Amino acid sequence: MNSLTFEQCLSDFQGECFRSVDFLTPFVLLAVLFGVGLWSSWRNRQAFRRARRHGFIAGFALLLSAAVTMGWFYLFDPGTIHGVETPPLSQAIFVTAATAFGAGLFLTVGSAFYALGGAVAKSIWGKAHYRGLTRGLVIAIDGPAASGKGTLAKKVAAHFGIPCLDTGLLYRAVARDTAASGGALDDAAAAVKAARSLDPATLDDHSLRGPAAGDAASVVAKIPDVRAALLEFQRAFAHRPGGAVLDGRDIGTVVCPDADVKLFVTASAEERARRRHLEHQGRGEAVSYDQVLADIRARDARDSGRDIAPMGAAADAVTIDTTTLGPEAAFDAALKVIEQKRRAAPPS
Ligand code: DC
Numbered sequence: 001m002n003s004l005t006f007e008q009c010l011s012d013f014q015g016e017c018f019r020s021v022d023f024l025t026p027f028v029l030l031a032v033l034f035g036v037g038l039w040s041s042w043r044n045r046q047a048f049r050r051a052r053r054h055g056f057i058a059g060f061a062l063l064l065s066a067a068v069t070m071g072w073f074y075l076f077d078p079g080t081i082h083g084v085e086t087p088p089l090s091q092a093i094f095v096t097a098a099t100a101f102g103a104g105l106f107l108t109v110g111s112a113f114y115a116l117g118g119a120v121a122k123s124i125w126g127k128a129h130y131r132g133l134t135r136g137l138v139i140a141i142d143g144p145a146a147s148g149k150g151t152l153a154k155k156v157a158a159h160f161g162i163p164c165l166d167t168g169l170l171y172r173a174v175a176r177d178t179a180a181s182g183g184a185l186d187d188a189a190a191a192v193k194a195a196r197s198l199d200p201a202t203l204d205d206h207s208l209r210g211p212a213a214g215d216a217a218s219v220v221a222k223i224p225d226v227r228a229a230l231l232e233f234q235r236a237f238a239h240r241p242g243g244a245v246l247d248g249r250d251i252g253t254v255v256c257p258d259a260d261v262k263l264f265v266t267a268s269a270e271e272r273a274r275r276r277h278l279e280h281q282g283r284g285e286a287v288s289y290d291q292v293l294a295d296i297r298a299r300d301a302r303d304s305g306r307d308i309a310p311m312g313a314a315a316d317a318v319t320i321d322t323t324t325l326g327p328e329a330a331f332d333a334a335l336k337v338i339e340q341k342r343r344a345a346p347p348s
Contacts, residue, residue, distance in 0.1 A: 026106070030113045037117025042125060047339060048118050055111030062104030069097035136260070137162065137243035139338065140251035143265035144300050144311060145214060146272035148322040148330055152265055153247035155331045156338070160245075165237045167248035167255070168217060170230050172208040173198055175216035185219040188226075195220075195229035211276060211295065218299050221249075222306045231255065249303055252314035261341045263334055264313035267323040269296050 041048040073080050073094050080086045080094045139156055143149040150166055157164035174195045175185055183190025207213065220226050227250075234255045238244050246255065252262035273293035280287045303311040313319055318337045322330045 029106075030110060033110045033113045034117040034120075037114035038121045039117075040114075041118035041121040044339070044342065045118075052111060052115050052118060055107060055114060059104050059106075059108030059111055062100050062107060064104075066097045066101035066104055069093065070101065073097075136239070136241075137342075138238050138256050138259040138261075139243075139245040140256045140259035140262045140314070140317075141245065141247040141265060141334075142249055142251050142253070142263070142311065142313065142317070143247075144249075144267075144272065144303065145211075145296060146276050147265045147267045148275075148325075148327060149247045149263075149265040151327050152263075152320075152330050152334055153245045155327070156334055157245040159331075159335065160243070162243045162245060163237070163240065164245040164247070165234065167230075167234055167246055167251065168214065169203045169208055170198065170200075170233070171217035171221045171226075172213045173203055173205070174226055174230070175213065175220045176205070176208060178220060179216070185216055186223075188223045191220045191223050192225040192229060195226040198230070198233075200233065211292075215295065215299060218302045222302070222308070224308045227254075227309055249311035250309035252317050253312060254309045257314070261338045262314045262317035263337060264317040264319045265330070266319060266321055269293060269300065271323045272296050 077090055080090045141149045141153045153164050177194035178191045181190055238246055238256045252259055273296045277289045277292045320333050
């Protein structure tokens with residue numbers, strides 16, 4: 001009778017085991033990636049999309065660089081590939097490139113499975129769920145003039161596909177309409193009348209841009225009834241079904257104290273004056289840097305020193321200092337904060 005030794009059994013078993021592991025492992029990993037894609041898309045569609053994009057980019061980059069390296073050997077040092085004796089360094093590089101190619105291939109196929117999971121999640125839960133994820137996402141961005149908060153607010157709003165309100169424009173328009181009615185900017189009755197009859201359709205008026213309109217706005221903004229008249233419009237905007245981004249001075253503290261995310265964007269007065277000064281120069285206006293800096297400081301003092309709704313960071317706001325950050329870096333920092341907050345309090 002033919003009997004197997006223990007060692008033979010063990011080696012047969014191991015052989016069997018490894019064969020099945022080799023065959024199964026990639027499928028198990030791909031199934032896991034599919035599940036992760038399903039789950040992550042259900043949790044947060046924005047984060048899912050970013051991860052999917054990064055996965056594909058990394059996979060393709062690995063594939064491409066490995067293919068170029070292997071191609072080089074194929075053309076110029078084919079001995080390495082055919083096993084002919086070649087320097088160990090060449091062999092090591094070739095093996096590394098071949099491994100990277102495998103990893104890139106797996107990452108690309110894995111990203112495809114991850115994406116497939118996301119697509120399945122979307123078809124199961126439907127668009128309503130994703131609308132629900134962003135429903136009521138209110139992002140408040142406050143900060144002083146020329147801190148970069150306006151640019152940041154627009155970028156954040158575009159990223160989440162929600163509307164953005166530059167609330168400074170409301171005060172600028174009130175100042176414009178007050179002056180147009182013949183009233184002085186500190187004439188409370190005239191300014192309140194202008195605020196109550198403000199037509200939001202006139203906010204894209206070009207004359208509202210620039211520091212002069214901002215300084216005028218800062219004067220009418222000190223009047224409590226002007227602020228009260230503009231409050232409802234801002235709150236209604238914030239509570240649109242899809243959520244909104246609002247930027248200003250008192251969004252996190254007064255207009256939307258219940259905002260999901262509050263950012264306070266700031267920068268040193270000198271840096272803000274430098275940015276403003278560049279804008280003046282770009283328009284061919286002869287204003288000295290010192291004058292711009294003095295104006296910035298005066299506006300800061302007026303906005304943060306007023307009795308009602310002074311400019312300031314809410315207690316639960318996260319400050320982003322853009323003194324040394326460009327618009328993209330500030331956007332990345334903001335996105336990180338927003339994703340963290342959303343993870344900490346996921347939509348129900
Ligand atoms: O953000 P901005 O520079 O366009 O604002 C112009 C002025 O409007 C600002 O100096 C103060 C006032 N403002 C305010 O008091 N509250 C807001 N939420 C927005 C602007």
